[in-house]
Amino acid sequence: MKIVALGCDKSGYxxxxxxxxxxxxxFEEVKLFxxxxxxxxxxxxxxxxxxxxxxxxxxxxxxxxxxxQNGSRGAYLKVKKVNALLQEAAIPKKVAVAFVTAxxxxxxxxxxxxxxxxxxxxxx
Amino acid sequence: xxxxxxxxxxxIFQFLLPGEKVLVLGCGTCxxxxxxxxxxxxxxxxxxxxxxxxxxxxxTVERQxxxxxxxxxxxxxxxxxxxxSLACGVGVQTLADCFPEKxxxxxLNTTFMGMPVEQGLWExxxxxCGNCILHLFDYVCPVTRCxxxxxxxxCGGSKDGKCEVTPDRDCAWQLIYDxxxxxxxxxxxxxxxxxxxxxxxxxxxxxxxxxxxVRL
Amino acid sequence: xxxxxxxxxxxxxxxxxxxxxxxxxxxxxxxIRDRESKVLNFIDYDRIFILGDSLSFxxxxxxxxxxxxKVNPSKIQVFPWEEVKIVFPQSFFSILEQFIxxxxxxxxxxxxxxxxxxxxxxxxxxxxxxxxxxxxxxKGIETVVAPSSTLRREGINFHLFPSGDTVxxxxxxxxxxxxxxxxxxxxxxxxxxxxxxxxxxxxxxxxDFRGETIIFLLPKRGVTEKEWLQTFYLSRLLxxxxxxxxxxxxxxxxxAGENLEKEYRQARSCxxxxxxxxxxxxxxxxxxxxxGIEVEFTTERDRLKRKIKADWLVSLPERNxxxxxxxxxxxxxxIEEAILPLANPNLSSFSPGIEGIxxxxxxxxxxxxxxxxxxxxxxxxxxxxxxxxxxxxxxLCLTCLRTCPWRAVAIEKERKKTRVNWELCHLCGLCASxxxxxAIEIKGLSFEDWLSPVSLxxxx
Numbered sequence: 001m002k003i004v005a006l007g008c009d010k011s012g013y014x015x016x017x018x019x020x021x022x023x024x025x026x027f028e029e030v031k032l033f034x035x036x037x038x039x040x041x042x043x044x045x046x047x048x049x050x051x052x053x054x055x056x057x058x059x060x061x062x063x064x065x066x067x068x069q070n071g072s073r074g075a076y077l078k079v080k081k082v083n084a085l086l087q088e089a090a091i092p093k094k095v096a097v098a099f100v101t102a103x104x105x106x107x108x109x110x111x112x113x114x115x116x117x118x119x120x121x122x123x124x
Numbered sequence: 125x126x127x128x129x130x131x132x133x134x135x136i137f138q139f140l141l142p143g144e145k146v147l148v149l150g151c152g153t154c155x156x157x158x159x160x161x162x163x164x165x166x167x168x169x170x171x172x173x174x175x176x177x178x179x180x181x182x183x184t185v186e187r188q189x190x191x192x193x194x195x196x197x198x199x200x201x202x203x204x205x206x207x208x209s210l211a212c213g214v215g216v217q218t219l220a221d222c223f224p225e226k227x228x229x230x231x232l233n234t235t236f237m238g239m240p241v242e243q244g245l246w247e248x249x250x251x252x253c254g255n256c257i258l259h260l261f262d263y264v265c266p267v268t269r270c271x272x273x274x275x276x277x278x279c280g281g282s283k284d285g286k287c288e289v290t291p292d293r294d295c296a297w298q299l300i301y302d303x304x305x306x307x308x309x310x311x312x313x314x315x316x317x318x319x320x321x322x323x324x325x326x327x328x329x330x331x332x333x334x335x336x337x338v339r340l
Numbered sequence: 341x342x343x344x345x346x347x348x349x350x351x352x353x354x355x356x357x358x359x360x361x362x363x364x365x366x367x368x369x370x371x372i373r374d375r376e377s378k379v380l381n382f383i384d385y386d387r388i389f390i391l392g393d394s395l396s397f398x399x400x401x402x403x404x405x406x407x408x409x410k411v412n413p414s415k416i417q418v419f420p421w422e423e424v425k426i427v428f429p430q431s432f433f434s435i436l437e438q439f440i441x442x443x444x445x446x447x448x449x450x451x452x453x454x455x456x457x458x459x460x461x462x463x464x465x466x467x468x469x470x471x472x473x474x475x476x477x478x479k480g481i482e483t484v485v486a487p488s489s490t491l492r493r494e495g496i497n498f499h500l501f502p503s504g505d506t507v508x509x510x511x512x513x514x515x516x517x518x519x520x521x522x523x524x525x526x527x528x529x530x531x532x533x534x535x536x537x538x539x540x541x542x543x544x545x546x547x548d549f550r551g552e553t554i555i556f557l558l559p560k561r562g563v564t565e566k567e568w569l570q571t572f573y574l575s576r577l578l579x580x581x582x583x584x585x586x587x588x589x590x591x592x593x594x595x596a597g598e599n600l601e602k603e604y605r606q607a608r609s610c611x612x613x614x615x616x617x618x619x620x621x622x623x624x625x626x627x628x629x630x631x632g633i634e635v636e637f638t639t640e641r642d643r644l645k646r647k648i649k650a651d652w653l654v655s656l657p658e659r660n661x662x663x664x665x666x667x668x669x670x671x672x673x674x675i676e677e678a679i680l681p682l683a684n685p686n687l688s689s690f691s692p693g694i695e696g697i698x699x700x701x702x703x704x705x706x707x708x709x710x711x712x713x714x715x716x717x718x719x720x721x722x723x724x725x726x727x728x729x730x731x732x733x734x735x736l737c738l739t740c741l742r743t744c745p746w747r748a749v750a751i752e753k754e755r756k757k758t759r760v761n762w763e764l765c766h767l768c769g770l771c772a773s774x775x776x777x778x779a780i781e782i783k784g785l786s787f788e789d790w791l792s793p794v795s796l797x798x799x800x
Contacts, residue, residue: 010686014395017423032420033790036399040769044164045787047171067686068768069693069745078773085168088133091175102395156776157737163778184778243742284614285641292605 001116002029004049005057006041009034010067012059014102019059019109027116029053038097039071046082050093057112058097065101072099125239126154126212127246128161128232136169136208137176139229145204146173148231149197149219150184151211158246161210161232169208169231188215194222201226254324254331260312262303269296275317342368342444345385347375348421349392358433368440382409387417387443394420399767400721406453407721414449414784449783450725456763457719458496458508458696462712465512472513472700475709481716493750496696496720496763508716511708512692513700522557522655524624531626533633533650536657537567540574549582552651555635559619559656560591567656568594572603574654575612586612587648589637591619616640624653688715694747695720695764726767726783727760733779734758740771740780 007013013034024030038060049056058075066072079097086093098111140146148170156162166182173180183200185193188211201207206227209216212234220228236248251268258265267273271289278297281288285298304310354372362368373379390397397418406413424435461482468483476483490501498507528534556571578584593614595601623636633653638645681690681699690698690708700708740749748764749771772780
């Protein structure tokens with residue numbers, strides 16, 4: 001599975017790096033990007049990353065302590081919309097967003113478990 | 125402004141044959157403002173098509189309802205088999221007239237003429253009935269906003285200021301009454317509105333306007 | 341020949357043969373310096389790479405470095421050295437090579453990092469308390485008091501009309517005592533039937549309110565979305581489960597928001613009565629047996645006087661509510677109900693989320709003045725030229741105005757064009773990502789510009 005992970009450089013990216021150190025091995029490819037804030041993400045950018053990968057994992061500051069007030073909230077709305085569109089279009093790809101702080105990666109583990117392995121576990 | 129919403133994705137997919145090249149053509153005026161068919165949505169839909177396996181691009185013109193603007197997209201349209209137009213019904217028709225040989229599909233459902241009440245909420249305000257009487261009802265249009273288009277209202281179904289047909293809409297007549305009362309002009313409601321000539325509305329067939337003064 | 345500067349924390353980690361190979365094959369002349377050592381001239385290099393400790397180099401810190409080094413901020417790139425080395429030691433050099441190539445392939449955006457320093461003057465709204473006044477004087481900050489003037493933002497400063505003064509910051513000083521949004525006489529409070537939402541939330545689990553009459557009071561100002569949701573939920577539960585008679589007296593119902601309209605409709609369909617009331621005409625007194633509260637009000641709908649004997653009167657928790665509306669003071673159409681400091685640990689303290697505006701809290705004037713002094717003297721480093729609005733594409737839908745958390749977007753009065761104030765922009769990108777016309781570009785940060793430093797190849 002090819003995955004892309006995107007995080008804001010304040011908390012998401014450090015957390016993703018930590019997560020990647022332990023959890024990157026099962027994937028064919030893990031691409032990591034950092035952005036100043038998750039608010040920069042557009043629906044189009046999400047779709048375009050998905051064109052070359054199977055799943056997208058986002059990580060940003062917790063909703064109420066985003067450095068840009070509404071950045072994480074914006075990302076949450078977009079992820080919701082994109083997932084609805086993907087489901088409607090019957091495209092078996094998914095996006096998930098985890099709200100984390102730089103040193104707490106539990107949320108990423110939870111979200112990524114669901115994102116990458118959730119369906120797999122159901123089948124087995 | 126004209127308000128529209130995107131058709132269900134599945135319906136749009138049904139328009140397209142496998143392996144086709146698709147252009148998503150956005151429109152940069154009304155449907156951009158109501159976030160249904162602007163450049164952002166065109167880009168989104170094009171990348172969704174690509175995800176689903178079609179070859180797809182996007183392009184946006186200023187206004188699809190005018191042929192001159194559509195011709196700007198000529199080169200882009202020449203490259204593809206099918207065009208999904210993200211314009212209102214008027215735009216799709218104009219586009220089809222400009223490029224009669226192409227397959228063109230509407231990507232939006234044109235819903236109404238209205239206004240953005242706030243970010244993410246639009247409401248219908250005008251029906252285009254062709255005979256404006258807003259001044260008589262303190263600028264609340266009973267033709268549009270009353271489910272029964274009553275000119276001598278309200279009906280018996282107005283409850284708590286809400287409409288009985290769709291309970292989450294305000295009763296237009298409650299609004300008219302409240303607004304007139306605030307201005308102390310309730311007496312205007314005593315005059316009874318005569319039956320209207322609805323031929324200026326859609327009931328008289330397609331409407332057409334000729335202005336000799338601006339025709340050259 | 342491309343001149344590259346690498347700033348590393350340990351210069352010994354890069355083998356010479358690899359550097360020579362790069363110079364021969366790619367034409368990259370790489371100069372390696374210790375991060376701590378002083379480089380005199382940064383301008384000569386085509387790109388500056390920071391290797392290692394990538395976590396501490398946020399966008400803000402890079403802007404600051406660019407300002408100090410006097411280089412274009414988009415020249416500076418950070419490569420997560422340690423992480424790549426740990427996770428994928430074999431292909432470390434190829435990843436690094438790819439990263440540099442990617443970075444060099446992008447044309448540089450014409451950016452300048454500049455320091456913006458606000459005017460050393462403060463406007464206090466509506467009036468400075470004695471302690472605040474004194475604290476400001478001690479620090480030598482000049483204060484202006486002009487509660488009736490209009491404010492306009494120009495750059496980082498505020499301009500006052502009609503006096504023409506320029507101030508660098510605005511201090512909003514809410515009334516000192518914390519007051520409930522709706523206040524009642526002490527006799528009403530003596531019945532102990534006047535409770536707040538939190539109390540109701542707790543009691544509803546334990547107590548049965550069968551057959552009782554409960555009135556909720558929600559004023560227009562200072563009610564949060566969460567409180568509305570809670571009111572809808574609680575009133576519905578009480579009406580449905582306990583068959584209690586519920587009145588919700590409001591000045592205006594807020595239904596714009598996630599789930600709010602749905603909850604509101606559900607509450608109505610369960611028999612909760614919502615009544616629009618002017619709160620100034622509201623009158624409450626205890627009943628004779630002191631077991632309830634008699635509430636008298638005039639409905640806005642039909643101007644009828646009603647008197648309801650309530651067993652419980654549910655109001656909102658106490659809070660500071662600003663006595664005036666600040667929305668007209670800003671170049672924005674967003675309506676701010678009450679200005680309060682946000683509970684966001686990442687914003688500067690006392691900030692309601694708008695740059696240059698501070699909320700004074702009773703008892704903390706000293707700390708506040710320290711924060712203000714720091715803001716006024718140090719200023720901020722911002723990047724000029726990052727955000728560009730394509731005026732041909734822009735259709736003035738005002739989405740950017742409504743989405744910008746920092747209120748950096750304004751419509752120019754004369755030209756009727758959208759303008760992003762670079763001195764206030766934090767590069768969060770919300771405006772660009774919501775713009776339906778795709779008219780806002782954040783240079784160097786759009787999808788095409790993302791660099792992928794780490795490509796962790798898994799084992800499979």
